[in-house]
Structure formats: C-alpha cells, structure tokens
Amino acid sequence: MRKIRTTLAVAAVTVAAGTLLTGPAQAVPDRVAGPNCASLYRSHQDDGYVRAYDAVDCYEQLGAAQGDDGNWNDASGPFRKPANDKATSLLNTGTYAGGVNNVMFYADASHEGVRGCLARGELYVDDLRDNVLKLGNTSTNANNVISSHLWTSGCTNPLT
Numbered sequence: 001m002r003k004i005r006t007t008l009a010v011a012a013v014t015v016a017a018g019t020l021l022t023g024p025a026q027a028v029p030d031r032v033a034g035p036n037c038a039s040l041y042r043s044h045q046d047d048g049y050v051r052a053y054d055a056v057d058c059y060e061q062l063g064a065a066q067g068d069d070g071n072w073n074d075a076s077g078p079f080r081k082p083a084n085d086k087a088t089s090l091l092n093t094g095t096y097a098g099g100v101n102n103v104m105f106y107a108d109a110s111h112e113g114v115r116g117c118l119a120r121g122e123l124y125v126d127d128l129r130d131n132v133l134k135l136g137n138t139s140t141n142a143n144n145v146i147s148s149h150l151w152t153s154g155c156t157n158p159l160t
Contacts (some may be wrong), residue, residue, distance in 0.1 A: 002037065002063065004132075004154075007012045007030050020112060020138075021022050021116070024159055026122060034057060034126045035057065035090055035110060036057040036058050036059060037057055037058035037089060037123075037124040037125075037126045038123075038124070039122055040058050040124075041091060041092055041093060041123050044091070044093040045093055046093060046094075047093050047094050047095075047151045048093070048095045049053075049064045049065060049066055049091075049093050049094070050065055050066075050091070050092050050093075050094060050103045050118070050147065050151075051066075051089070051090070051091040051093070052079065052086075052087040052090055052091075052149075053087065053088060053089040053090070053091070054081065054086050054087070054088060054090065054095050055088055056089055056126060056129075057089060057126045057127070058086055058089045058091055058113050058124065058126065059089075059144075062083040062086055062087060063077065063078050063079035063080065063083050064078060065078035065149070066078075067077045067151070068106075068111075068148075068149065068150045068151055069149055070109060070110040070111055070148045070150075071147065071148055072084040072085075072109075072112065072146065072147050072148060072149075073078045073085075073109065073147060076157065079149075084146075084147050085144050085145055085146065085147060086107075086144055087117045087128060087130070087144065087146040088127065088128050088140040088143055088144065089116050089124065089125055089127060089128060089142075090103075090105070090122040090124060090128070091110070091123070092118045092119070092120055092122065092123060092124065092147070092160070093123075094120055096150065098152045098153075100152060100153050101120035101151070101153075102117050102120055102152050102153065102155040103117065103149050103150070103151055104116070104117050104118045104147065104149065104150045104152050104153070104155075104156075105117070105118065105133065105142075105146045105148075106132050106146065106147060106148045107140060107145045107146065107147060107149070108147050109147050109148050110148060110150065111149075111150045112138070112148075113133075113135060113147075114132075114133035114134055114135045114139060114140050114145075115133050115134065115135060115137055115156070115157060116131060116132065116133040116134065116142055116157045116158070116159045117152070117155040117156055117157055117158050117159060118158075119155045119158050120147075121157065122160060123157065125142075125159045125160065127142075128142040128143040128144075128146075128159070129141065129142075129143040131135050131143075131159045131160065132157075133145065133157070134148075135159045142159060
C-alpha cells in the first residue's frame with residue numbers, strides 16, 4: 001500500500017512539474033499569415049496593380065491602383081477615404097513594363113514623410129505590424145499609417 005501511495009505521489013508531482021515547465025497554453029491565431037496573400041498574388045499576377053488591405057494576410061481590400069495616388073484621404077483616385085491610415089497588408093502585382101514596378105508607400109499625402117517600398121520581387125507584405133517606414137533618422141511602425149503611394153523604379157527601405 002505504501003508503494004502505491006509513493007507511486008501516486010511521484011506521478012502527481014511529475015504531472016504538476018510538467019504543467020509548470022511547459023507554461024500556459026498558447027492561443028492559436030485566427031488565421032496563419034501569408035496564405036491568402038499568396039493566393040491573391042497568383043490570381044492577380046502581372047495585372048499591373050498594387051492593392052492595400054485593412055487586415056493581416058490581404059483580407060478586407062481598401063483599394064487597388066495601376067497608377068499613383070497622392071492622397072488616400074480624399075474623394076478621388078483609386079484609394080479614397082477611409083483608406084487613409086488603415087493598411088495592414090499590401091500586394092504588388094505590377095508588371096515589368098518600363099522598369100517602374102516597385103511601389104513606395106508614404107505616411108503623408110503628396111508622397112511625403114517616412115516611407116517604405118514594396119519591391120516587385122517581394123510580391124506582398126502580409127503584416128505591416130512588423131515593418132517600419134523610414135526617412136533619414138526618423139522611423140515609425142508601418143501599420144495603419146500609409147497615406148499615399150508612388151510607382152518607382154528604385155526601392156529604398158524595402159518592406160518584407
């Protein structure tokens with residue numbers, strides 16, 4: 001009987017220690033980042049557009065453009081109010097025509113302020129929360145701050 005009690009006590013301590021060492025259960029994310037952006041890229045590949053989305057992994061499209069838009073907070077152009085300061089993911093399905101196939105994103109209207117670039121070869125950014133827009137020594141988190149974009153042949157401060 002004493003042997004059974006000892007065995008049960010050792011088992012209880014082992015279970016308790018195992019629970020303490022592994023920590024609390026981690027929450028499972030609602031969606032895994034990336035698959036939807038990748039699917040959308042394949043379905044729109046080379047159509048010449050840049051797209052911005054309000055949610056992670058290219059959900060909830062805010063707008064799409066083949067050209068530049070200097071103000072995402074107005075009533076004209078491909079990106080319109082309330083797209084301003086709402087982008088959380090981006091998709092570049094631009095073409096290689098003329099070499100202008102990268103997109104610079106700016107925190108301010110009129111292509112001003114801190115910036116970041118989505119290179120054609122990068123395809124998409126599934127979560128801007130882990131990116132920054134920069135200009136000189138100034139930087140800010142890229143999530144929910146984009147106010148304008150410009151197609152360009154160069155790409156400074158690449159977003160990933």
